[in-house]
Amino acid sequence: QLSCLLKMVTLHGIPEDLDSYPKDLLLFLSPSDYAATGSCSQFFINIGKANVDVLPREAPRRQQLLLEALACLVRGEGLGLGSRDAPSPLMPLPLFQKIPGTQINEENAEILGRLVCDLGGEYIRSSGGSLLKDLSQCGSFLPDQEEAIRDVISSGNTTFGPPAAWSAFTLSELSGLIPVLDHSILQQIPK
Numbered sequence: 325q326l327s328c329l330l331k332m333v334t335l336h337g338i339p340e341d342l343d344s345y346p347k348d349l350l351l352f353l354s355p356s357d358y359a360a361t362g363s364c365s366q367f368f369i370n371i372g373k374a375n376v377d378v379l380p381r382e383a384p385r386r387q388q389l390l391l392e393a394l395a396c397l398v399r400g401e402g403l404g405l406g407s408r409d410a411p412s413p414l415m416p417l418p419l420f421q422k423i424p425g426t427q428i429n430e431e432n433a434e435i436l437g438r439l440v441c442d443l444g445g446e447y448i449r450s451s452g453g454s455l456l457k458d459l460s461q462c463g464s465f466l467p468d469q470e471e472a473i474r475d476v477i478s479s480g481n482t483t484f485g486p487p488a489a490w491s492a493f494t495l496s497e498l499s500g501l502i503p504v505l506d507h508s509i510l511q512q513i514p515k
Contacts, residue, residue, distance in 0.1 A: 347374035351389065364396035365435060372437015381442065390442045397432050426450040433458045441465075445472035453482020460500035470504045477501075477509055487512040 347370050371389060379386040428451045433440050440455060441462035448455055449472045459465075459473060480486030484494050487505075490513050495502070 347371070348378055350374055351376065351379055351385070354392075364392075364399075368393045368396055368439070369435050369437070372435060372439060374438070376438040376441075386442065390436075390439050393436055393439055397428075397435065427452075428455060430454050438462075443469070445469055448472035449475055452476060452479075453484060456482060456484065456501065457497055460498045462500060465504060473501060473504050474506055474509065477505065488514065490514065 350367065350370050351374050353367075371393065376386060376389070379389075426447045428436070428440075428443070428447055433451075433455055436443075436458075438461070440458040443455070445468035448459070448469060453476055456473070456476065459469075465473065476482060477487060484490060484498065487509050495513070
């Protein structure tokens with residue numbers, strides 16, 4: 325239904341007020357199609373607010389969105405407000421930092437939104453604890469992601485510290501990750 329609605333909305337080109345439409349519509353639009361109304365980073369900020377679960381995790385479209393989002397982040401395009409107001413799309417702004425390799429900081433995780441849930445284990449490991457809070461919203465994980473989450477938590481090099489220093493507040497912040505934790509991590513958490 326969303327894909328059909330998008331075809332109707334874009335029948336005469338991309339409307340300038342596309343940002344006012346439901347974000348879920350953007351899941352079926354290419355960032356290059358969106359370029360007329362804003363930067364790729366703005367596109368993925370809006371995608372991050374969409375319900376990406378409309379697309380099954382294995383869906384080629386969802387995987388393509390993640391690849392395009394990572395490519396956009398690597399390029400470090402500015403966070404434009406629209407083509408008229410935006411600086412040059414290749415001019416990085418201070419908030420928007422380029423991704424070195426597979427490391428993603430908190431600001432870039434915020435741009436990815438729910439696409440963070442599709443990042444592979446290598447991104448989770450190299451980003452350290454900066455993704456844990458975002459990942460706790462995901463609901464389910466692939467085995468590679470679970471292993472990476474356990475590795476990051478076991479290292480203790482996170483903003484939350486080692487599990488032995490966790491409080492009830494920390495457990496609340498990371499509640500979505502509790503099913504991923506193994507016995508060796510769980511036994512370290514104070515009672």
